[in-house]
Amino acid sequence: MPDYSLNPSGLYVALTTPLNGKGNMDYLLLSRHAHQLVREGVRGFVVGGTTGEGWNLTPNSVVMGLTALKHLRDDNEGLLLVAGVIKNSEKESLAQIRSVNDVLAQGNDVADAFLLAPPIGKNYTHEQALDFYVKAAQESSVPIIAYNIPTRTGHQFTAETLVRINQETDGKVCAVKDSAPKATLSYQIGQILSDNSFPLAVFQGNDRFGYETFSTLFNAGYQGKPAAISGASSFQGFARIERQMYDALDSRDFTRALELQRLLREDAFKVLSDYERYPEQSVLKALIRATEFDSYPLAVSDGLKRVSHEDLENIVEKGREILRIGNA
DSSP states (O other): OOOOOOOOOEEEEEOOOOBOTTSOBOHHHHHHHHHHHHTTTOOEEEESSTTTTGGGSOHHHHHHHHHHHHHHHHHSTTOEEEEEEOOSSHHHHHHHHHHHHHHHHTTOOOOSEEEEOOOTTOOOOHHHHHHHHHHHHHHOSSOEEEEEOHHHHSOOOOHHHHHHHHHHTTTOEEEEEEOOSSSHHHHHHHHHHHHSOOOSEEEEOOGGGHHHHHHHHHHHTOOSOOEEEESGGGSHHHHHHHHHHHHHHHTTOHHHHHHHHHHIIIIITHHHHHTTTSOHHHHHHHHHTTTTOTTOOOOOOTTOOOOOHHHHHHHHHHHHHHHHHHHO
16 A cells, blocks of 8 residues: 655645736745745645635646746755645535646646645535545545644544544545644544554644644654644744744754744734734735735735735734844
């Protein structure tokens, strides 16, 4: 049986999607943005995830976005490229997987894995989730990361369901990204680890719980490395602090990791709560303007509110403050 394990370690970023004046992805800017984050120690990227407004991207645009990042993997050994799949229906989700897989079948290795969420708002039962991931695994030739994001999908994974999905897909669903509002799933995984083994790698997806998640898992005997897929770290200032936190967790310097987690919660992420009248994608695009991308487009998909010009200047200044904190 093929080995689908990913063995993640460190910080991976779910990229924002730069949209040009016609509402299409700016592939050159996407590549430049990712290159900046590689310099911060980021280990890989998701194109078309939640932060990337994947529900409104065409399958071809995700493929083209991944293609634009391939040169980074050539220059950075081990860099992971992931196709995000978060759609409004099962049909759309499977079509996205087929589109990427068709390109892979032609020998163009644009993606190393899929990040796959249950369809948005469908409130799947555990049996429906199992059936969905089995179908997805049949369509995919690369590993799948299950995406636990109940605020979007209405489905909250349990550790037991994930073990079943891993078994029923012959290990192809090999990891989970946990973006639930609380670290409940991580505690469940810890309980399983106390008695047996948990066959999936874990990515933390809620930036406020990285420390709690991996200190819990390590105490329970988790053998993997600490890893996160972070949308917030599309902004260089967040990435700089969060990458240091995961380095500290990896070296088991829990005092330093906790210090950095508090820094993220109490100082860095305050800008997100201060402007929570906007979707996070919009605030992140404004924050990116605090870096070398002072003309990064603020456009967002239909249905999302973009940051007003009145708020833009303040958000950019807060972003510059966070960059200074990350340098300290």
